[in-house]
Amino acid sequence: PMFQIRRAADRCHTRQGWLESSSSFPLAGHAGATHPPFGALxxxxxxxxxxxxxxxxxxxxxxxxxxxxxxxALAHRDSLGNGAIVRA
Structure with a gap:
């Protein structure tokens, strides 16, 4: 099907102290990676x-x-030295 509903309870949830994450289709090899990527996403x-x-x-x-x-706010910097503050 072109679209698929992914309920919150079906997402992969991880907690690493400083990071709490819920993924619809986590990276390959990640614990709980049960759903494949969607095209290029x-x-x-x-x-x-x-x-x-x-x-x-x-x-x-x-x-x-x-x-x-x-x-x-979130600070972002890349390997080329570019950076920005992303605000709500």
């Missing part, structure tokens, strides 16, 4: 990040990241 997750914490610099190639902030 490889990851769709809702993340709650503790204040002053974050993912750190991670290598990415040929990847677009879309971020929207519901509350507070």
């Amino acid at each position: 490889r990851l769709l997750s809702e993340d709650r990040i503790a204040p002053t914490r974050g993912f750190g610099m991670q290598p990415r190639r040929d990847l677009e990241i879309v971020t929207y902030v519901l509350d507070g």
Whole structure:
């Protein structure tokens, strides 16, 4: 089917102290990865990040990241030295 409803209870939920994440189809090899990616979309997750914490610099190639902030602000910096503060 073109569309598939994914209920909140069917999402992969993880907690790592500073990060709480719910993924509709988590990255391959991730615990609970039961749903395949959707076309070119490889990851769709809702993340709650503790204040002053974050993912750190991670290598990415040929990847677009879309971020929207519901509350507070998020600092982002890439390997080219570009950076911004994304606010709610």
